Amino acid sequence: MKVLSDSVAIMGRLLRNLARQPWWIAISLAQPIVYLLLYAQLFKRVVELPGFNASSYLTFVTPGIVVMTALFGGGWNGMGIIQDLDRGIMDRFLVSPISRVALIAGRLLALAVTTLIQSAILLILATLLGARFDGGVRGLVVLVVSGILLASPIAALSNAMALVLRRAESVIGASNFIILPMTFLSPVFMAKALMPGWIQTAASFNPVGWSVDAAREALQAQPNWSIVMTRFVYLGGFAVLSAWLATRAFRSYQRSV
């Protein structure tokens, strides 16, 4: 199928270009690693609060940081579109018979691969620092999938925004404006039961919250799989909506050239 083979070709291009600049992966990991080291120390005793319900803060916060890293990766994804627009690569693709869907889908596939690599590095580091996950390998797989299911629709929106705004500054500004609040209006750093009521409500409508819920649940010794499944369904719906918006954004771009 043309959509699929075009998507894989685009993914190949992006991953190959990325592999030529490994420092990029190092830089994008620096922030989550600092969070992992500092937050785990800073909030070490938070788990002693009644109702927190976790054995160690490091174990608690690791899935949050894996999800947050995926979220940031998704939010920055539109920068690649800006670069392709600036370099004339986007116009070259748009006058070719390449599938428009593949122009976005190829980016999301490449993002899934980089998210997988980043998550693995973070999980290895957390384990070395002493985090223990009762859910085992199955739980860790669900954690990584939750991250990718969050990163993809966020990336699709970031791509749509890049096609409409077409300026790096606008995309950086807009994604910071959305992504930071999304992180703090979710149980990434704090147990749900101890968050203020209105943030709990916000978190239940927040894709970051869905992703963290699914991941933490799957990492329990006896996970409640219906929680994981409902969150995955929400994230799937969010992905469909975002993908539709992203392909619409091409029309907006082509109207303006």
Added chain:
Amino acid sequence: MGVDPDLPPNSLAIEARDLVKVYPNGARALDGLTFSVRAGTIFGLLGPNGAGKSTTVKILTTLSRADSGVARVAGLDVLEVPHAVRQAIGCVAQKSGVDIDATGRENLSLQGHVYGLRGKVLRDRVDALLARFGLAGASSRVARTYSGGMQRKLDIAMGLIHRPRVLFMDEPTTGLDPEARADLWEEIARLSRQDAITVLLTTHYLEEADRLADRLAIVDRGRIVAEGEPETLKGELFGDAVQVEFDGTAPESLVRTALASLTGLREILVDPHHVRARVDHGATAVPSMLAALEAGGVKVASVRVARPSLDDVYLRYAGRSFSEADQGAPR
């Protein structure tokens, strides 16, 4: 001039009729633009920056849509069957579309893949194009390390990967040094001669249009103001252009009085440093012009006689000199 086997002889490879395009900011880029290109020829769209050349190319290559009018490429309507048009055309945009983080070979391979080439067919085609454009030695270097001329050649090779019937080149030599430009001109002429490709070339270099185009159209403010073979367009202008440069400056009244006694001078233009005129025979008119100027007290520094150029053609049809229009127009 080659022959396109897929199109009947003398058929039209490009037809643009009454194209109008108004951008959201109100700028009227195209204002009823009409022209057509016979298959197998090189057609030049000549005009200053902002005349509407790039907009025309964007519409013909399906990147942008006209507000009204009809555009057909290789017999296909760009609005009705954009996908078929995309498969039939190759594009070399004004701005290079090379992925500078990828090698020459990777750029070509991905481009071929997009057009449906696979396996050995793709590899052979990539090798052939790398060799043809002298990039074989640099094929596994990332394009970031290429010179401007090499990147442009890679752009053209990518535009040709699927053997398009019509190739669009938007300002292909802008920003190249003279040597690379001459090199590219030969390559473009070869496309039409050997590969039987129809080429639509936009340029704001008069010399380039003169050298390459079988036919050309002059675009100004979104309309075609003149169209024909370069020689015919130049032939429509009578006589030679004479330009006399003063030693210092001279008042216009003095110059005009000095030249008033001479017959056969037309289209006299005076500025503080020069006088320009059109005469039937430059070689015989010059001595009497110089004598009249000296007698009138105007000191002459140099004199130049020229056959009509496309610049003159442009001046006549667009009503302003080319360089003036080029500077005054927004990009």
